[in-house]
Amino acid sequence: MKHDFAAIEKKWQDKWEEAGIFHASGDHTKKKFYGLVEFPYPSGAGMHVGHIKAYSGLEVVSRKRRMQGYNVLFPIGFDAYGLPTENYAIKTNTHPRIVTDRNIAKFTQQLKRVGFSFDWTRTVDTTEEGYYKWTQWIFRKMFDAGLVFRATTLVNYCPSCKVVLSNEDSQGGKCDICHSDIVQKSKDVWYLRITEYADKLLFGLDEVDYLPNVKLQQENWIGRSEGAFVNFPIADTDDSLRIYTTRCDTMFGVTFMVIAPEHPIIEKYADRITNMEALDAYKAECAKKTEFERTQLVKDKTGVKIEGLCAVNPANGKEIPIFISDYVMMGYGTGAIMAVPAHDERDYDFAKKFGIDIIEVIKGGDVSREAYTGDGEMVNSDFLDGIATKKEAIAKMLEFLTGKGIGEKGVQYKMKDWAFNRQRYWGEPIPIIHCPTCGMVGVPYEELPLRLPDMEQFEPGEGGESPLAKVESFVNCTCPKCGGKAKRETDTMPQWAGSSWYFLRYCDPHNDEVFASKEALNYWMPVDWYNGGMEHVTRHMIYSRFWHRFLYDIGEVPCDEPYAKRTAQGLILGPDGEKMSKSKGNVVDPNDVVDEYGADVLRVYTLFMGEYGSAAPWSESSVRGCKRFLDRVAALTDMVNGEGVTPKLETAFHKTVKKVSCDIEDMKFNTAIAAMMSLINDIYEVGSLTKDELGIFVRILCPFAPHLCEELWAWLGGEGFASLAEWPTWDEAKTVDATVTYAVQVCGKLRATIDLPKDIDKDSAIAAAKEEAKVKQFTEGKTVVKEIFVPGKIINIVVK
């Protein structure tokens, strides 16, 4: 048979669709498999080969599960709210609804061309009313639970996109959307209290099967640290300055304190401070710096001493000065630190610059040259002197602090609350009403969805206000509580809202009574296997785990963690080895590959490129190699000869079925394909195979190249679809050849190879090895010191 991909691919896609063979079944008595891939953002550029690789992995697993008799849920949808669409809409003066629909249509067409076995009856679109109604519903539940709050704080603001960004969206001081520099701006924003879930998100990692580096990144992002809060009295007042430290053992080494420039204590004691002008000048200077600049000046510390205010070290009663400096952040801990220059590099740099005392309290370094951060014996520390370990010293100091009532154990997290609003049009309206008498009131559940009003002009306001503020019919409303005149919140939710629970909607996507029925959730959840990009592990993954754990706490979902297993695919680089980007002109369009080589080749190639989790450059000639492989598979029909087993191929078939079956589970798709290529080479060498053998081959290749396999299955007269045929099994005993090639070494050097029966015993094997001419040549006249026999592998004779 010729591999006429252009003719067969569309044909089988239509047949699959007509028969609905990839629809998840409503039969909840069968064993289930829920495979999830990150739904795409439908951008105008269309799909990227990276999408294909990202979906192909679980595509193969899902197809294998179906053939193994599982009821499989393998859904797809579109995460369609967000700035790129809106920016494009503004630029081209087209409504984002139209842009979104057009992009979704394009993605759908492209995905279908590749023949993915998605259940197309369960697609979700986060911008549809029937979907965002439930996004708003969950938000309202969080509002009721006290997890939503509004605060005026310094926020990350992108002057180009004119939006407030979360910490997760402004990593490295750059806007995640347009890569402009982020500035710090004081703004009234909505927050989700994700920090309340910090411990749950951290400890929940113990019960899931994520890639180790995915877990680690989440752990680091949450950044739990254990330490102590300590109150340092402010001299001549009843007040104190509260600090957080992980090193309370070094308290006798404290020689000054530093507070963030924005710390409220400055305003509080403005009348006592004698150098307010200098402090204000410094504050103004800091505000001008971008986040990036603030992190650049790591070595050169700046700051100003507060004159007229003095603190007392509660450990030894000594008076110490207080400084303001931007190396202390208001957003972490209490915005104030105790400085121990002898044992902290930053404090050391600062003390050197300002000529402050440096007192060694831990032996082991040379504090006249640099800060010593290692462990050692305590000195100059009163009751801690002589203690040799950090752990012990901390415990003793904590006891002292607690006993005196001046401090206590405490925990801090790097993770901050989630800034949850955007002053933009293309997002879910936040269902809150501002009433002058009742304050913030949630939009009643029965009024959801709170529809996004249709607008002609949806550009953001210059002052950073949402475009929705211009729609009077939207803004003006009555308070659901008191019936008085009130105004609606006009901000929308960030792009990450819709994707925080989409995996739940897939379980029951058409339900308009609840976001998903209990029955469907009980059966399908948790997601058995979730695959996606590494770039989402500290945002989407954390956010969605947070939402899901919240829903679990209020009894809406049956399990605490949403994803049982998480893996990640590696990037596909351009042919030049660089990251694919439009500006570099090295982007490969999957449509072109399908046109020229077919969908099966595209699928096989993206999985054959290299290790699934690693980045690998695109190579057109390697694509041709995969084409050649499938052409050779198609041509097997000319070699079919009879039924049953070809003796020369029997072991090779059992081996390959085993290898492919196991490799799919480990996502080692490249070696699975290599094994099938090897088998093809063996078959070509033998020159013939049976119908039964072709049937086995077709079924193990089917998850990778389903169109060709369906065609071959039909040629064989197979029943139904290859895609639903039973996954082949192997006989372990038949995966080993009757004779094994042993490597024979003399003193660890390879001298010969001999074929021996597979269950030969040690003595006969060694005797046989010694008979080899090559072996004799190296052993003659010498005494044998040691004989090593590894069954099935190697014989090593050590001589002297």
Added chain:
RNA sequence: GCGGGUAUGGCGGAAUUGGUAGACGCGCUAGAUUCAGGUUCUAGUGAGGAUUCCUUCAUGAAGGUUCAAGUCCUUUUACCCGCACCA
């Protein structure tokens, strides 16, 4: 700075976890088929030396453990990714 990772032919990458390094694919060489080939088939292909049956050296670098090391240990170099003044 902290944390994690990677390093194997001309290229992408294998190696059953300590047991014949280079599977599979690309590329290249030769031969055959074809009117032609960006076709197909067959053979060869880590490097150096002898070319008939050989032999030495090779997994970023340098040591070590072992009968045996790409794999384990120590030191070191380069690159990649994540976080970044986190107190």
